[in-house]
Amino acid sequence: MRLPVAWIIATKDFSTFMKKKGVIYPLLIPSILVSIVVPLLISFDSSLFGTISIPSLLDSVLFFFVIQAMVMPMTLAAYSIVGEKAEKSLQPLLAAPVTDGEILLGKSLAAWLPAIIAACATASIFMALGDLVTYGSLGYLYFPNMSAAVILLIVIPVVALFAIGVNIIISSRANDIRTAMQLGAFAYLPIAAIFGAGLFHFFVINAINLLIISAIILMIDVILFSISTKTFQREEILTKWK
Amino acid sequence: MIEVENLTKKFGNLTAVDDLSFHVNEGEIFGFLGPNGAGKTTTVRMLSCLISKTSGSARVAGYDIGNDADSMKIRQIIGVVPDDLGLYEDLSAYENLDFYGKLYGCTEIQRKESIQRLLTMLGLWEKRDAASGTFSKGMKQKLAIARALIHDPKILFLDEPTANLDPISAKTVRDFILELKNERKTIFLNTHNLDEVQRICDRVAILKTRLIAVGTPNDLKESLWLSKTVIQVDEVNDRILKALDALSLKKITTNKNRLIIDVTNSEKENPGIVDAIVRAGGRIQLVTDVSPTLEDVYLDKVGEIK
Numbered sequence: 001m002r003l004p005v006a007w008i009i010a011t012k013d014f015s016t017f018m019k020k021k022g023v024i025y026p027l028l029i030p031s032i033l034v035s036i037v038v039p040l041l042i043s044f045d046s047s048l049f050g051t052i053s054i055p056s057l058l059d060s061v062l063f064f065f066v067i068q069a070m071v072m073p074m075t076l077a078a079y080s081i082v083g084e085k086a087e088k089s090l091q092p093l094l095a096a097p098v099t100d101g102e103i104l105l106g107k108s109l110a111a112w113l114p115a116i117i118a119a120c121a122t123a124s125i126f127m128a129l130g131d132l133v134t135y136g137s138l139g140y141l142y143f144p145n146m147s148a149a150v151i152l153l154i155v156i157p158v159v160a161l162f163a164i165g166v167n168i169i170i171s172s173r174a175n176d177i178r179t180a181m182q183l184g185a186f187a188y189l190p191i192a193a194i195f196g197a198g199l200f201h202f203f204v205i206n207a208i209n210l211l212i213i214s215a216i217i218l219m220i221d222v223i224l225f226s227i228s229t230k231t232f233q234r235e236e237i238l239t240k241w242k
Numbered sequence: 243m244i245e246v247e248n249l250t251k252k253f254g255n256l257t258a259v260d261d262l263s264f265h266v267n268e269g270e271i272f273g274f275l276g277p278n279g280a281g282k283t284t285t286v287r288m289l290s291c292l293i294s295k296t297s298g299s300a301r302v303a304g305y306d307i308g309n310d311a312d313s314m315k316i317r318q319i320i321g322v323v324p325d326d327l328g329l330y331e332d333l334s335a336y337e338n339l340d341f342y343g344k345l346y347g348c349t350e351i352q353r354k355e356s357i358q359r360l361l362t363m364l365g366l367w368e369k370r371d372a373a374s375g376t377f378s379k380g381m382k383q384k385l386a387i388a389r390a391l392i393h394d395p396k397i398l399f400l401d402e403p404t405a406n407l408d409p410i411s412a413k414t415v416r417d418f419i420l421e422l423k424n425e426r427k428t429i430f431l432n433t434h435n436l437d438e439v440q441r442i443c444d445r446v447a448i449l450k451t452r453l454i455a456v457g458t459p460n461d462l463k464e465s466l467w468l469s470k471t472v473i474q475v476d477e478v479n480d481r482i483l484k485a486l487d488a489l490s491l492k493k494i495t496t497n498k499n500r501l502i503i504d505v506t507n508s509e510k511e512n513p514g515i516v517d518a519i520v521r522a523g524g525r526i527q528l529v530t531d532v533s534p535t536l537e538d539v540y541l542d543k544v545g546e547i548k
């Protein structure tokens with residue numbers, strides 16, 4: 001496995017994404033809005049959020065960025081793999097002196113890195129603004145804390161990997177980007193359920209629980225990538241992918 | 243440069259390519275001719291190490307297509323233009339080529355030089371910064387060829403390179419292929435365009451799952467298909483047909499007042515045929531010698547397999 005070769009493939013995909021502004025902006029705008037609007041609403045009137053305490057609210061909203069870290073790689077991976085499949089540009093790539101693993105790694109990096117950067121950047125904005133507007137009422141800076149560190153450094157990366165693993169498997173069956181994204185939407189459900197459970201106090205978003213969730217998702221990631229590497233083989237792609 | 247022996251590819255119960263054996267010499271344009279579904283693309287995919295073989299063997303520039311280590315070396319020395327061009331339509335012509343140049347390990351200087359040279363040769367340099375998705379079919383085809391040549395490969399596999407192109411674009415592509423031949427590149431040309439084969443190929447193989455024939459276009463015409471003599475008489479009758487039967491000719495068919503006769507050597511055989519018809523009371527209006535075209539050979543041979 002040659003990392004520089006995978007990086008060449010990833011940077012090509014970055015260039016392609018940057019030209020698809022209609023794809024990138026809708027992915028970034030919700031998390032930018034949440035990172036700015038929620039602190040503004042808290043500063044305006046925290047009772048807007050009902051009886052939820054400010055720390056619980058901040059933790060729950062921070063978990064929103066986990067969902068964002070799943071939506072973005074799912075979409076980018078769909079464009080990167082199913083998009084190439086639809087454009088028929090995979091064959092010349094497969095004819096080049098690169099291994100299947102290098103292509104898979106390059107495409108995974110292309111979807112994973114922007115998602116991590118975007119989620120961490122918008123979450124950081126949210127944390128900074130959140131601290132700014134809640135310092136007066138709490139009397140201390142709520143962020144950074146252990147839960148936030150686990151979310152940013154562990155949960156977001158493993159969830160983004162989960163999204164990519166799911167998408168690679170879907171790619172072998174989906175013919176177009178929209179279908180891939182629709183099928184991939186089912187993968188959001190367990191993460192969204194955790195988010196909802198945290199928001200409505202069925203589940204406490206703390207560092208320990210987040211680490212347990214991350215460990216479970218990481219195990220699923222390993223299984224998904226084992227299946228992905230079997231699916232993403234050039235002969236399979238050329239002769240069996242629909 | 244390419245040696246193929248008993249190469250076979252099966253997809254489940256379907257045999258896509260059956261027991262192919264042929265060779266391609268260095269620096270020649272080798273036409274691979276066959277109808278849709280004949281196994282042309284499957285053969286190119288096997289030779290370019292995109293899919294595995296079921297049995298048989300093939301060596302490309304001395305490397306075994308069935309060996310994993312060799313397959314990477316084969317990919318490094320070949321260029322492939324697939325039937326679906328597969329350009330990155332959001333990227334510019336320059337970015338498309340630069341990406342592949344990097345993948346093939348070309349240095350920045352090599353990439354810059356190659357991209358400028360290829361795009362200039364193909365008349366696309368002025369359009370280098372335009373997204374390839376905005377190109378016409380002909381321009382896309384040229385760009386795909388440039389992409390396959392970015393690393394200066396020894397062997398170029400072209401799958402239907404002029405399909406769906408207008409005559410001017412097709413000629414530009416054909417002329418460029420001939421220029422590549424002058425650079426001693428070996429070109430494996432998949433096509434069902436007989437005219438193209440006749441114009442540019444040194445040798446041609448006719449395929450329909452199995453190899454039907456291989457040779458130069460002229461050899462194929464001479465060895466696989468007899469000349470025909472067409473004689474128009476005022477009336478075809480039994481006396482004329484009996485007189486011709488006595489000559490032990492290979493095949494005689496009639497069409498209204500025309501006799502179509504297969505001959506091996508028209509110059510030697512025609513005087514006797516004419517003499518026999520006249521002796522049988524026939525009045526000859528016209529004698530025409532019909533030489534076979536590659537299309538005749540192709541249709542004859544492909545039709546035989548049906």
